[in-house]
Amino acid sequence: MNLSIHHTFLPHHDPEASLAFYRDVLGFEVRNDVGYENMRWITVGPAGSGTTIVLTPPAVDPGITDEERATVLEMMAKGTYATIVLQSPDVDETFHQIQATGADVIQEPTDQPYGVRDCAFRDPAGNHVRINQA
Numbered sequence: 001m002n003l004s005i006h007h008t009f010l011p012h013h014d015p016e017a018s019l020a021f022y023r024d025v026l027g028f029e030v031r032n033d034v035g036y037e038n039m040r041w042i043t044v045g046p047a048g049s050g051t052t053i054v055l056t057p058p059a060v061d062p063g064i065t066d067e068e069r070a071t072v073l074e075m076m077a078k079g080t081y082a083t084i085v086l087q088s089p090d091v092d093e094t095f096h097q098i099q100a101t102g103a104d105v106i107q108e109p110t111d112q113p114y115g116v117r118d119c120a121f122r123d124p125a126g127n128h129v130r131i132n133q134a
Contacts, residue, residue, distance in 0.1 A: 010082050076125055
């Protein structure tokens with residue numbers, strides 16, 4: 001098999017704030033921006049990469065219950081619902097560039113006991129964004 005990651009989904013509750021974070025702070029390209037009624041799906045990704053992130057309204061599956069939807073929104077607010085791990089050749093420089101934008105810092109660059117140097121932020125929806133040193 002020859003598999004690669006095409007896209008993944010992260011929820012958002014404010015499409016403009018999420019767009020500003022992924023496009024303006026992280027420098028991702030906007031590949032698609034689709035609205036339907038009061039919802040919006042935005043597809044972003046690193047330049048030159050086929051991998052994309054679809055920023056999606058949370059819990060829009062028609063089969064989800066109101067209780068499940070409330071749980072998803074509660075977990076998003078706590079920053080415990082979704083995580084994405086990105087990679088940078090210089091995590092310290094990347095950290096300082098992102099921190100300078102006022103992004104919500106979870107962890108400054110740290111050498112982890114499992115052999116990775118990384119840092120972490122929350123995006124405007126509360127999603128956990130970790131960045132590993134390449």
